[in-house]
Amino acid sequence: MTTGSVVTATRKAIGFDIGGTKISCGVITDKGDPVETLLPMHTPTDPTGTLDALRTAIQELRGRHPEVSAIGVGAAGLIEWPGGHIRWAPNNSYHDMPLRRLLEDSCELPTVVDNDANVAAWAEQVLSSAPNYMLFLTVGTGVGGGLVLGGELYRGKSGIGGEVGHLIVDPRGNIRCGCGNLGCLEAVASGTALGRYGREAATADPGGTLATLAGDPAKVNGETVFAAALAGDLASRAILRRAGDWLGIGIASLVNVLDLERIVIGGGVAAAGDLLLDSARASLERYLFARAHRRIPEVVAAAQGADAGWMGAGLLALNENAGMPSPV
The missing domain is CATH 3.30.420.40 (ATPase, nucleotide binding domain)
Structure with missing residues (x-):
C-alpha cells in the first residue's frame, strides 16, 4: 500500500x-x-x-x-x-x-x-445531480410528493409533510378525493383521474378510439388513455393536457412559496412524456408569480425510473x- x-x-x-x-x-x-x-x-x-x-x-x-x-x-x-x-x-x-x-x-x-x-x-437528488431546491412528484394511482430544500429532504415537524397530492387546487369542484376532501390535486391529475376523464369521453363517443381500445367505455383506465393518445386520438391528448394543466397549477403554487429550481415528475403517468409535461410547463408559467422577472423552473421526467x-x-x-x- x-x-x-x-x-x-x-x-x-x-x-x-x-x-x-x-x-x-x-x-x-x-x-x-x-x-x-x-x-x-x-x-x-x-x-x-x-x-x-x-x-x-x-x-x-x-x-x-x-x-x-x-x-x-x-x-x-x-x-x-x-x-x-x-x-x-x-x-x-x-x-x-x-x-x-x-x-x-x-x-x-x-x-x-x-x-x-x-x-x-x-x-433523484443523489443519483441525478439534482439542484438543492427540488420537488419530486410521483403521479400514478395517486399523487405523491417529495421536497428537497437546501439539499435535504423536508418532512415538516412530525415527518409527515410534503403531501403535495392533497394540495387544494379546485375547492369549488365536485370531485372528491380518496382522502375525503374536495379539490385535491390527486383528484384531478392522477392516473385515477385520467381513467375517470377517459370513461366520460368514451361514454360520450362510444364509437371512438377510447371505447374501441377498451371494448367497453366502463373499462377505460389511465393506460387506455395513454395508448389512445400515442395513437393520435385527439380526445385522449386533450385529457392529458387537462391533467397537465392541473399539475401546473399545483406546481406553480409550490414554486411561489418555496422558490424551487426543478420539478421532477415520476410514476406511471409520467410515461406520457411531453404529452403531459408540456401542458404542465405552460400552466406553471401561466400561474407563476413575477414570471417576467425570474427564471422559470424546469419540469422534467424522472431519470431513475421504476x-x-x-x-x-x-x-x-x-x-x-x-x-x-x-x-x-
Whole structure:
C-alpha cells in the first residue's frame, strides 16, 4: 500500500419500496451502484404478512451480501420521521405499524422508514445531480410528493409533510378525493383521474378510439388513455393536457412559496412524456408569480425510473448511518 493513501470501503444497504400491489427491493452501494435486485413480491394486506415478506428478503440478501450495514424502506402513507412509524397506509389495510422498531429488533441493523415519494426524491437528488431546491412528484394511482430544500429532504415537524397530492387546487369542484376532501390535486391529475376523464369521453363517443381500445367505455383506465393518445386520438391528448394543466397549477403554487429550481415528475403517468409535461410547463408559467422577472423552473421526467424507490431508500439508510461500520 502506498504510504499515506486512504482506502474507503464500499458500504452497502438493502432498500425496499412497498407499493400498493408489489414490494421491490435490492442491494445498493454508497456510490449509488445497484448490486442485486430481487423479483418483486406481492404486497400482503396485513402487517404481519408485510413484516414477514421484508424479513425473508433481508435474510436472503444478507446471505449473499453479509457486508450490508443498513436497511431502508419507502412506503406509501403517513410515516413519522425519524421513528419510522407508519400511521396510515392508504393502499394497504394496516396502520399504526412501528416498522422501524420491528425490523431493527429482528434484523439488528440500523433501519430508516420514510414516505415512498421522499425516498424516490432522494434517489433523484443523489443519483441525478439534482439542484438543492427540488420537488419530486410521483403521479400514478395517486399523487405523491417529495421536497428537497437546501439539499435535504423536508418532512415538516412530525415527518409527515410534503403531501403535495392533497394540495387544494379546485375547492369549488365536485370531485372528491380518496382522502375525503374536495379539490385535491390527486383528484384531478392522477392516473385515477385520467381513467375517470377517459370513461366520460368514451361514454360520450362510444364509437371512438377510447371505447374501441377498451371494448367497453366502463373499462377505460389511465393506460387506455395513454395508448389512445400515442395513437393520435385527439380526445385522449386533450385529457392529458387537462391533467397537465392541473399539475401546473399545483406546481406553480409550490414554486411561489418555496422558490424551487426543478420539478421532477415520476410514476406511471409520467410515461406520457411531453404529452403531459408540456401542458404542465405552460400552466406553471401561466400561474407563476413575477414570471417576467425570474427564471422559470424546469419540469422534467424522472431519470431513475421504476427502481428509484428502493434505491433511494437504501441510499437514505446509508446517509443517515454514515458513521456505522460494515458488519464484516
